[in-house]
Amino acid sequence: MSKVKMMSPAVPNMPWQDRADGKTSGVADAPIWRYNENPIIGRNPVKGVARIFNSAVIPYEGAFIGVFRGEQTNGIPYIYLGRSEDAIHWDFDANKINFVDEAGNPFMPVYAYDPRLVKVEDVYYIIWCQDFYGAAIGMAKTTDFKTFTRIENPFLPFNRNAVLFPRKINGNFMMLSRPSDSGHTPFGDIFVSESPDLVYWGKHRHVMGKGNEWWQSLKIGGGAAPIETSEGWLLFYHGVTGTCNGYVYSIGGAILDIDNPSIVKYRCENFLLTPEEWYEERGFVPNVCFPCATIHDSETGRIAIYYGAADSYVGLAFTEIDEIVDYIKTKSKVTTSDTEIGRR
Ligand code: BMA
Numbered sequence: 001m002s003k004v005k006m007m008s009p010a011v012p013n014m015p016w017q018d019r020a021d022g023k024t025s026g027v028a029d030a031p032i033w034r035y036n037e038n039p040i041i042g043r044n045p046v047k048g049v050a051r052i053f054n055s056a057v058i059p060y061e062g063a064f065i066g067v068f069r070g071e072q073t074n075g076i077p078y079i080y081l082g083r084s085e086d087a088i089h090w091d092f093d094a095n096k097i098n099f100v101d102e103a104g105n106p107f108m109p110v111y112a113y114d115p116r117l118v119k120v121e122d123v124y125y126i127i128w129c130q131d132f133y134g135a136a137i138g139m140a141k142t143t144d145f146k147t148f149t150r151i152e153n154p155f156l157p158f159n160r161n162a163v164l165f166p167r168k169i170n171g172n173f174m175m176l177s178r179p180s181d182s183g184h185t186p187f188g189d190i191f192v193s194e195s196p197d198l199v200y201w202g203k204h205r206h207v208m209g210k211g212n213e214w215w216q217s218l219k220i221g222g223g224a225a226p227i228e229t230s231e232g233w234l235l236f237y238h239g240v241t242g243t244c245n246g247y248v249y250s251i252g253g254a255i256l257d258i259d260n261p262s263i264v265k266y267r268c269e270n271f272l273l274t275p276e277e278w279y280e281e282r283g284f285v286p287n288v289c290f291p292c293a294t295i296h297d298s299e300t301g302r303i304a305i306y307y308g309a310a311d312s313y314v315g316l317a318f319t320e321i322d323e324i325v326d327y328i329k330t331k332s333k334v335t336t337s338d339t340e341i342g343r344r
Pocket of ligand 1 (some may be wrong): 114
């Protein structure tokens with residue numbers, strides 16, 4: 001039994017691989033270790049799809065289901081549904097998800113990428129980045145993974161990297177997002193917004209900005225859906241730095257206040273995982289570790305992190321709640337812009 005509690009269901013069949021003695025995430029020395037058969041999704045996974053990466057998965061009906069960013073061979077990213085018994089080996093639908101509007105008519109986004117998948121009460125929500133007169137956030141809901149109904153776009157362009165909290169807070173839905181520009185955005189902080197009905201969004205608050213540390217000194221963005229724990233909301237996010245050869249995406253960790261997630265309680269000054277393996281360093285866009293989901297088991301405290309690697313693959317890494325929370329707390333460095341309520 002872990003010391004830190006995760007307020008989520010037990011998932012006894014979640015994917016897991018024990019940590020080899022002393023194994024860490026590599027140079028970061030964080031208590032995270034990669035699955036030794038990574039990447040779990042390789043090139044050309046489906047006819048007409050060159051690469052799958054930056055994707056989200058969730059337990060469903062005793063097995064697992066996921067929404068996957070599929071880079072089609074015409075160059076347009078879209079979302080594909082996949083199913084798995086073990087959350088490691090995936091079967092993908094041959095066709096992209098058919099989205100409909102509230103009246104049931106076809107309503108396809110122009111493109112769709114970096115989907116997150118979050119269950120709130122009995123509904124599954126997909127949140128992704130799409131064209132809405134510029135890059136913006138799109139959303140759809142489903143209860144059966146057969147009908148996917150698009151709901152209102154929550155924010156104006158430009159915005160990317162949105163993810164819902166898995167429960168309402170103080171009666172409202174809460175969503176993290178990262179306002180951006182129309183291109184490759186050389187800036188970016190994480191904000192939180194709330195909504196009573198998933199139509200009207202407001203009470204926007206700043207959560208945290210790019211960090212003082214070099215690996216997150218350019219921009220940051222929300223990653224996996226926050227995990228509710230007895231210490232606060234555990235957030236795995238991405239931090240980006242610029243080099244003379246382009247951006248480098250690493251995975252960072254923070255813990256947000258449980259009742260007011262605009263307040264950062266702890267924020268790890270070290271990255272938790274940074275590109276070191278061939279599938280993270282080499283690909284369509286080199287040097288990218290981009291977390292989009294976790295599967296976690298409240299009984300054992302185990303966490304599996306799903307991340308896109310080099311815009312070409314899906315990687316899997318593991319950690320345990322006590323160790324990761326302890327690491328984040330021990331190495332925590334928060335600034336005033338992290339700890340304030342985020343309203344100016
Ligand atoms: C970001 C997003 C991600 C991508 C990353 C690295 O702006 O487009 O989908 O993984 O760039 O290319």
